[in-house]
Every structure is written in C-alpha cells, then in structure tokens.
Amino acid sequence: MKKALFLIIFLAIVVPVGWVLFCKYEGDVPKADLSLPSPYLKQSYEINMTATDKGTGLRHVTVSLVQKDNEKVLLDKSYPSSSIFSLFSENKILSDTFAIPVETRQYGMSDGQAVIRIVATDYAWHKWAKGNRFYEERPVIIDTVPPRLQVLTSQHNVSKGGVGLVIYKLDEENIQSGVRVGEHFFPGYSGVFDNPMVVTALFALDHTQGPDTRIVVEARDPAGNETKRGFYHYIKDKNFRPDTLSISDGFLEFKMPDFDLGPKEAQFLTEQNPLLAKFLYINETLRRQNVETVLNVPSDTRAELMWEGCFGRLSGAANRARFADKRTYKYNGKVISHSTHLGIDLASTSNAPVGAANNGRVIMAENVGIFGNTVIIDHGLGLASLYAHLSQMNVARGDRVKKDDIIGRTGLTGLAGGDHLHFSMMLHNVFVNPVEWWDGVWIKNNITSKIESVKSQIQ
Incomplete structure (x- = not known):
C-alpha cells in the first residue's frame, strides 16, 4: 500500500515538477533574423526582423542604432510573463515580426560607421531567472549626403x-x-x-x-x-519620311517558307490567306520580339573607346531605305500593317563583302528572325553596330575586329526581299541614326x- 501511495505521489508531483524544471531551465538562446536593405543607412531606411524563441517564449527585444556614445533605441518591446502553466498553454509568444523605420537625420548622428545592436531574452530560469540572451551587432554606414x-x-x-x-x-x-x-x-x-x-x-x-x-x-x-x-x-x-511597301503574292510565296514558326503554323492554315496571315504575324509580333532581342545585346559593352575616326559604309552601295522611315505595308492596294525602319538599307552587288564599320568586339553572330544572319559589334561605352540579312557570317562572338575586316557578305536572309545589307547603329537599347557616325566632322565636333x-x- 505504501509503495503504491509513493508511486502515486511521485507521478503526481515529482515528475511534473521535474518536467517543469527541465523545461524552465532550457538553455536554447533566442534568435533574431535581421534583414538590412544594404549596409548603408540613408535618410529613410527600414529594418525587417523576426525574433523567435521555441522554448519558454520571448521576454524582451530591443534594437538600437549606436554610434560611439550616442545610442538611439529603435525598438523596445516586452512580452507577458510566462507562468509555470504556460508550458501547456498558448499564451507564450514564440515569434514576432517587426518592420523598424530608421530616420538617421533625427538622431543627431553624423555620416560614418555605426552598428545596429539587437538584444533578445526569453523566460527561461537559466542564469538566475534572467533568461537566455541573444546579442548581436551589425556594422552599418550612415550616409545621408547625395553624391556631388x-x-x-x-x-x-x-x-x-x-x-x-x-x-x-x-x-x-x-x-x-x-x-x-x-x-x-x-x-x-x-x-x-x-x-x-x-x-x-x-x-x-x-x-x-x-x-x-x-x-x-x-x-x-x-x-x-x-x-x-x-x-x-x-x-x-x-521629320522622318514616310515609305510605302507593296506586298505581292510573289513576295509571300518567296519569303514565308523561310520562317518556321513551329506550332503557330497550324493557326495560319485556317485563315483565308494563310501566307498573308503569317506575314502579318512576322511583321508585327515577331518583329517586336526580334527588336527586343538585338537591343539587349549592346549591354555587353566595354568601358573604353575601341573605335577611331568615322565609321565605314558598305563600299559602292546605294541607299535603299533610310533611318526611321515610317513604313506602310499594302496588299492589293489596302493598308495591312505598319513599322518603323530603324537602320539604313545598303545595296551594291549580290554577296558583296561587308567590312566592320570600325574597331570593336563581336557580341553577336547568329540568326535573328526578321534580321536573318546578324552580326553586332561593340565599339565601347554602349555603342554598337548591327549588320543584318547576311548570306554568311565570317566571325563569332568574342572575336576582335578592326575597321574594314570582312565580317560577312550581303544577302537576303530574314525578311529581306532582295540582296542588301541592313545597317544599324545602337546606343545601349536605342537605335540611332547611322548617318552621324559616317560623318567625320560630326564625330569631331560632338x-x-x-x-x-x-x-x-x-x-
């Protein structure tokens, strides 16, 4: 009987008390996950932080900005005390999230080195009931002055x-x-x-x-x-000139088979004029995609002037289209589409050799939809030249070229109706007028x- 009573007392009192003491004396330190937009504190700044304690729960969290003897408390939050019975309840706070604004000019601090100090404690009975303590300092730089x-x-x-x-x-x-x-x-x-x-x-x-x-x-x-x-x-x-292009059945029958649009080909077959429907898709949707592709290429540039003097022009060639011509396309006398011609078309003889307009580095040599076989040369500082509709390309990406080096031959790849060179100049993601770069006086003056x-x- 006495043994049974002892066992009952042991189970009813000693075990729970032991369990409470074990839990309350846990030694796991709270954690603070701090996210800084950058190590530089400007005039207006926000710190995002999550504090957690998986044991007895959060007791106190403080965040301060400290520069020498000057300390500005940015966050000071206490949490309800955790009782013995909170081990079995939902009252204790295990996690909290903060968005802490920082207004450095209001704190009387000067530009320079500082630290963000984070302190978090929990309700453990560890260290004479002071709890486990998290402490961290993150170095930052106060910078409120704009560059001059x-x-x-x-x-x-x-x-x-x-x-x-x-x-x-x-x-x-x-x-x-x-x-x-x-x-x-x-x-x-x-x-x-x-x-x-x-x-x-x-x-x-x-x-x-x-x-x-x-x-x-x-x-x-x-x-x-x-x-x-x-x-x-x-x-x-x-003012840029208008230009009208007539699209014939012969042109459609000649050029449209050059474009393999994969699964989209089936949708054109349901149209009354499949070849015309395909042309409209190529001239509008595919054109936008291809223009975006080539305009992204000049971002691969060097911080140097690789070119020298005026830029070269296809030898013996006549202009067939000018920069920024506003093109209107007609089929059987009816307007069907519009585009802007962002280069100059130059025509001489078929398969004429094409020289590099100036010194530079090849940053593209591949087929690009309406442009056909295309070479782009970086000349430095974001300036690039583009050569399209080539019948062949004699260079590869990464090649260094000098002015007049043969990079390919004219052709009619892409959406070209006849053998010619489409020549463009680009500055970063903008097409610019090539005529300026053919003019030595303009280059000198500007x-x-x-x-x-x-x-x-x-x-």
Missing part, C-alpha cells in the same frame, strides 16, 4: 534620333551614374580618362523624342542617395573634341 557632380562639357547639341556626349566629374567612388533621356537611361563610364572620377556618357534620343524631352545627369551612391543635374543642351527636331578639351582641363 560637376559637368565638364559645355555644348550639347543633339538631334532627334541622334547621339550626344557629356563628361562630368564625381566626388566619390562606387557611384552609379549616367544620363536620363525621357524613359531611357544611358550609363556613364570611367575608362576614358586616367582619373576614375571623370565619367564619360554617350546618350541618345530615339526617333520619337523631340525638343521637349527632359535630359539630366543622374548619380546614385550605394546608400541610395540620388543627385540629378541638368545641363545645357539643344535638341534639333527632325565626340572627340569634347574628350580632348576635358583632357586638357584636368591636366
């Missing part, structure tokens, strides 16, 4: 569809900068001058941007502080003389 820049060039004349150049000087390193032209952004590069703070940026207006286009230099530091600076510029408006002038200034 000085424009070093004075005259900036640019035409609709044309290119300009601006050179400016920054006051600190690791700055992302460039020229914003409407919705387009053109990065600046520090590889032209010995001083890495002096930045060169080619910028362009596309064929739709006229004199009301806003143009500014932008600079952004690692903390996200931004500076925008306008500079004197004059934009020359330009590009090279500016570079030489700044070099003499900084020396």
